[in-house]
Amino acid sequence: MTDTHMSNVAHSAPRRKTRIHWRLLGDHLILSAGALLMLLPVLLTLFTATHDNLFIHKEGVQFWFGDQGRANFSRAMFEKGGFTQNVDGVKMLMNSLILGIGFAVGKIVISMMAAYAIVYFRFRFGLVAFWIIFTTLLLPLEVRILPSYEVVQSLGLVNSYTGLILPLVASATGTFYFRQFFRSVPEELLEAARIDGAGPFKFFVDILFPLSRTMVAAIFIIMFVYGWNQYLWPTLMTTDESLFTLVRGVKQIMQVWVGSSYIPDYGVAMALAIIAMLPPVAIVIFFQNWFVKGLTESDK
Amino acid sequence: MKRVQFSRPLFPYLLLIPQLSIILVFFYWPAAEAIRSSFYLEDPFGFGSTFVGLDNYRDVVTGSEYAKIARFTLLFTALVAFFSLSIALLLAVKADTVLKGAKSYRILLMWVYAIAPPVAGLMGILLFDQRLGPITHLAALFGWDLKLGVDYFDTAAAMVICSVWIQIPINFIFFLAGLQSVPRSVREAALIDNPNGLSRFFSVTFPLLAPTAFFLLIINITYALFDTFGIIDLLQKGEPGNNPMTLVYKVFIDGFRGNDLGGSSAQSVILMILVAGLTVFQFRYMERRVHYN
Numbered sequence: 001m002t003d004t005h006m007s008n009v010a011h012s013a014p015r016r017k018t019r020i021h022w023r024l025l026g027d028h029l030i031l032s033a034g035a036l037l038m039l040l041p042v043l044l045t046l047f048t049a050t051h052d053n054l055f056i057h058k059e060g061v062q063f064w065f066g067d068q069g070r071a072n073f074s075r076a077m078f079e080k081g082g083f084t085q086n087v088d089g090v091k092m093l094m095n096s097l098i099l100g101i102g103f104a105v106g107k108i109v110i111s112m113m114a115a116y117a118i119v120y121f122r123f124r125f126g127l128v129a130f131w132i133i134f135t136t137l138l139l140p141l142e143v144r145i146l147p148s149y150e151v152v153q154s155l156g157l158v159n160s161y162t163g164l165i166l167p168l169v170a171s172a173t174g175t176f177y178f179r180q181f182f183r184s185v186p187e188e189l190l191e192a193a194r195i196d197g198a199g200p201f202k203f204f205v206d207i208l209f210p211l212s213r214t215m216v217a218a219i220f221i222i223m224f225v226y227g228w229n230q231y232l233w234p235t236l237m238t239t240d241e242s243l244f245t246l247v248r249g250v251k252q253i254m255q256v257w258v259g260s261s262y263i264p265d266y267g268v269a270m271a272l273a274i275i276a277m278l279p280p281v282a283i284v285i286f287f288q289n290w291f292v293k294g295l296t297e298s299d300k
Numbered sequence: 301m302k303r304v305q306f307s308r309p310l311f312p313y314l315l316l317i318p319q320l321s322i323i324l325v326f327f328y329w330p331a332a333e334a335i336r337s338s339f340y341l342e343d344p345f346g347f348g349s350t351f352v353g354l355d356n357y358r359d360v361v362t363g364s365e366y367a368k369i370a371r372f373t374l375l376f377t378a379l380v381a382f383f384s385l386s387i388a389l390l391l392a393v394k395a396d397t398v399l400k401g402a403k404s405y406r407i408l409l410m411w412v413y414a415i416a417p418p419v420a421g422l423m424g425i426l427l428f429d430q431r432l433g434p435i436t437h438l439a440a441l442f443g444w445d446l447k448l449g450v451d452y453f454d455t456a457a458a459m460v461i462c463s464v465w466i467q468i469p470i471n472f473i474f475f476l477a478g479l480q481s482v483p484r485s486v487r488e489a490a491l492i493d494n495p496n497g498l499s500r501f502f503s504v505t506f507p508l509l510a511p512t513a514f515f516l517l518i519i520n521i522t523y524a525l526f527d528t529f530g531i532i533d534l535l536q537k538g539e540p541g542n543n544p545m546t547l548v549y550k551v552f553i554d555g556f557r558g559n560d561l562g563g564s565s566a567q568s569v570i571l572m573i574l575v576a577g578l579t580v581f582q583f584r585y586m587e588r589r590v591h592y593n
Binding site for chain 1: 305306307308309311312313315316318319320322323325326327329330331333334337387390391394395397398401405406407408409410411412413414415416417418419420421422423425426427429431432433434437449465468469470473474477497522526529530533534537538548551552555556561564565568571572575576579580
């Protein structure tokens with residue numbers, strides 16, 4: 001825990017130096033405790049996922065790896081389960097990917113178009129369109145869940161990817177982000193482009209989109225995680241098991257677990273929990289700089 | 301809006317069509333439907349509906365259960381916001397101070413952001429399990445016989461703990477960004493004026509963080525009200541009967557389990573007004589903040 005920078009600053013006062021050292025140690029202790037608090041629940045889940053069910057049932061949550069890891073994870077991925085016996089981890093993983101990517105791409109395309117129209121065009125109902133879109137920020141899907149379900153049902157979209165993804169796209173968060181970003185783009189660019197004779201399409205493709213690349217990447221990550229982690233809407237929208245996402249599957253696991261009169265399948269349940277969190281966690285860790293930038297800059 | 305703009309007669313409308321049509325079908329239509337059906341009593345077997353005025357609202361608000369759930373929601377929201385904000389603030393201040401390992405700490409403290417609330421709930425079921433859970437064993441050492449899903453208080457405690465855990469990262473990210481945007485000159489001046497860390501924090505750092513903290517407070521209230529659905533649903537282990545729930549969860553239970561369309565819609569409308577108020581408040585404040593800068 002020695003810190004050269006700090007000790008250089010304070011080298012003339014040895015008493016102060018030790019005090020700074022103690023304080024620094026305290027800071028690291030608090031941060032390590034915080035990191036452990038975040039890590040421990042997931043670690044225990046992972047450890048427990050690598051043991052035999054009977055063993056877990058007798059001994060409780062485990063604090064180190066066991067030898068059933070490969071068996072439990074491959075059962076979680078490849079063993080057909082559910083009532084219809086035709087859904088496995090791979091299928092749910094695919095559905096989660098479709099939901100996450102479909103949601104993120106749909107949202108980005110739609111909201112970029114709308115934000116472009118609102119920021120860069122002068123037209124009659126511009127302000128009206130703006131308010132129609134931004135009023136949706138007021139009400140999350142959870143509040144209007146029952147009528148939303150009925151609307152989707154009356155359109156015959158229950159148990160379809162369209163019904164799963166489109167209603168989630170109906171909010172203005174993405175449009176709001178892009179509007180903020182477009183407004184921060186210097187005016188001179190548009191003036192220059194117009195002098196050069198570029199039309200709206202060319203301006204967007206050649207100038208605005210390349211400038212927005214980082215922003216698009218950041219929003220993609222945020223939206224992918226958001227879509228992947230959706231729970232309530234997929235739970236209502238998919239009764240057909242072949243459309244289950246991993247996060248939706250979690251409810252099924254709980255029901256089987258709680259309702260079982262035998263020893264529940266702890267190992268596979270915990271393995272599925274790990275699989276369900278792996279892709280979004282990996283993306284957030286891997287693209288942390290974009291992700292943090294997108295999160296903290298777009299919400300201003 | 302820009303000073304220089306394109307003026308084309310048709311193009312902007314074409315750009316707006318996808319967003320507007322999705323919003324109209326999946327936002328305005330359901331919202332209008334919620335308001336309409338909150339004034340009607342639906343026959344449970346689908347034989348039409350009768351206009352009942354404000355009866356649904358009266359039934360909802362005067363129901364003894366609703367008051368209890370509203371109280372729980374309030375307490376739950378306050379606890380989740382308080383603990384996740386203060387723990388995150390402490391960690392962000394420390395992560396901003398240390399030089400060594402700052403990057404590792406940042407990632408170690410934010411990755412949990414990516415975990416879905418119901419997945420956290422499932423881990424909660426395991427860790428709070430009456431027989432298997434280490435947290436239950438720990439509580440037993442203090443003479444607390446923790447019964448998740450059976451005891452009202454214990455289940456509520458588990459819900460708060462899981463919800464706080466998963467909310468710490470986002471608060472941490474915003475607090476850290478807020479701290480790092482404080483100019484170096486301001487920090488150095490503060491360090492010379494006031495070498496005592498704690499009093500420096502309250503006289504200089506915290507006031508500068510106030511806009512971030514306020515913004516996060518709204519974010520956390522919305523989170524506790526809506527996004528904790530998955531945690532609550534999991535930790536009740538399929539038996540909502542005796543267990544704590546939030547107002548949003550009750551909208552779902554009454555609408556889908558109780559088949560009470562009118563009552564559920566009336567609750568939706570009450571929540572809509574609540575959230576709309578919260579958002580308008582936030583926007584007005586944020587506009588003011590932009591003016592200052």
